[in-house]
Amino acid sequence: MKPSAFQYERPEDLQAALALLASGEDTRILAGGQSLVPMMNYRLAQPDVLVDINRLSELDYIKDDGDVIAIGALARHAAIKSSSLIQAHLPIIAEAYSWIAHAAVRNRGTLCGNLCHADAASEMPAIMQILEAEMVVSKVGSNRTVAARDFFVGVYETTIEADEILTEVRLPKPGAGTGWGFEEVAMRRGDYAWCTVVATLRLSDGRIAEPRIALAGVEDCATRLAAAETALKGQAPNASLFDDVAEAAAKATRPSASATSDAAYKRDLVRALLPRVLNDAVARST
Ligand SMILES: Cc1cc2nc3c(=O)[nH]c(=O)nc-3n(C[C@H](O)[C@H](O)[C@H](O)COP(=O)(O)OP(=O)(O)OC[C@H]3O[C@@H](n4cnc5c(N)ncnc54)[C@H](O)[C@@H]3O)c2cc1C
Incomplete structure (x- = not known):
């Protein structure tokens, strides 16, 4: 399909772009166009005025x-x-x-x-x-x-x-010694995630400090796992702790099903990926 008709504006600086957005028209910003243009072609987005910011x-x-x-x-x-x-x-x-x-x-x-x-x-x-x-x-x-x-x-x-x-x-900038982990399962490399788990943490006297964990692809928007962070804080890293935290996180999450991955599968992914991410974060913390 092709997009519905729209007016195209290409301002030369930020102030001009902001003025266009303030005009009261139904405007939409065009940056890389990699999500917006397909949405316009499918007519999921039909702005009256497209404000291209590529000259800013x-x-x-x-x-x-x-x-x-x-x-x-x-x-x-x-x-x-x-x-x-x-x-x-x-x-x-x-x-x-x-x-x-x-x-x-x-x-x-x-x-x-x-x-x-x-x-x-x-x-x-x-x-x-x-x-x-x-x-x-x-x-x-x-x-x-x-x-x-x-x-x-x-x-x-x-x-x-x-x-x-x-x-x-x-x-x-993360503090000195902060380790991180990233794991994802998607249908193909480069596709949007069925489940992404990310974490950062530090070790202080052999115990976990400042754990931060989040999921993408599982719920309706990216989610920070506050309960898992609390359970890890101050603990010495070990496999059974990580398995317990992953089990609790998998049970607590509210996955949205999609055509290619159902809620139970997403819970399994959280259960499997979270310990790996935590192990990687510990290994990278110094
Ligand atoms: C084949 C394919 C595979 C992809 N796979 C992934 C993937 O695995 N993971 C992933 O995260 N993404 C993926 N993407 C999306 C890609 O990351 C897009 O680049 C991104 O989602 C949109 O960035 P953009 O600059 O192209 O924004 P645009 O498409 O230009 O805009 C997207 C939306 O954001 C608004 N917008 C843009 N810039 C601003 C701004 N500065 N302020 C306010 N609003 C703004 C627009 O108005 C529009 O509503 C994929 C895209 C394609 C085509």
Whole structure:
């Protein structure tokens, strides 16, 4: 199918883009187009005005900002995956990208577009939650900052409003010695996840400190596993602890079934993947 008719705007700077979004028309931002264009072709999205932000070069950056890595709205997946800053400070993101889509999609798609699209089976919303990212959201005359845990609301739903742009994602650099784990099962490599489990933790005197765990692909949006984190905190890592935590997490989760993976299978995946992720995180913590 082809999209319904729309007006195409290609502003040269952020202020002009924000003014278009504030016009009161039914507008939609076009970033990499890797999710929006298929949705328009299927007429699942029918904006009257498409605001192409690809000329906003001021938003094309990945930069070291002290304790934070800042990623602008036009940073493409491929640039983030190969960034030396990301590889040095946030290797879990580089690893996740080897599971996300394919080279052609990663060359055009943006992290911010991915987060605003908020597919329930998308990996990055879970990673944003364990890294405790902050989202900088701009509209005419003001900016606001939203914690990742408050940004994702449901399937294809975030707290961002129609007149706003997610201009920057701010990722705190993990503390020294933080280990991480990432596991995923999908129908094929590069497909959206049936189940992704991600975790970070530190070891302090041989005991688990600051455990953070999240799931993607299982519930309606990425979910932080608070009960599992509490159960791990202060404990010495061991196989039976990890199995018990995984069993409890699998029982507690509320999986949404899809055409290709039912709820029971997703619970099995949580049960199987969570201990592996925790073992990897322990092995990588120093
Ligand atoms: C074959 C294929 C496989 C894929 N596999 C995966 C996968 O395994 N995992 C995964 O996570 N993704 C996957 N994707 C999606 C991919 O990651 C997209 O790049 C991403 O979802 C959207 O980013 P984009 O820049 O292309 O956004 P667009 O498609 O341009 O926009 C997506 C939505 O976000 C809005 N938007 C975009 N930027 C902003 C902004 N800065 N502020 C506010 N709103 C904004 C748009 O208006 C639109 O509603 C796949 C895509 C394809 C085509």
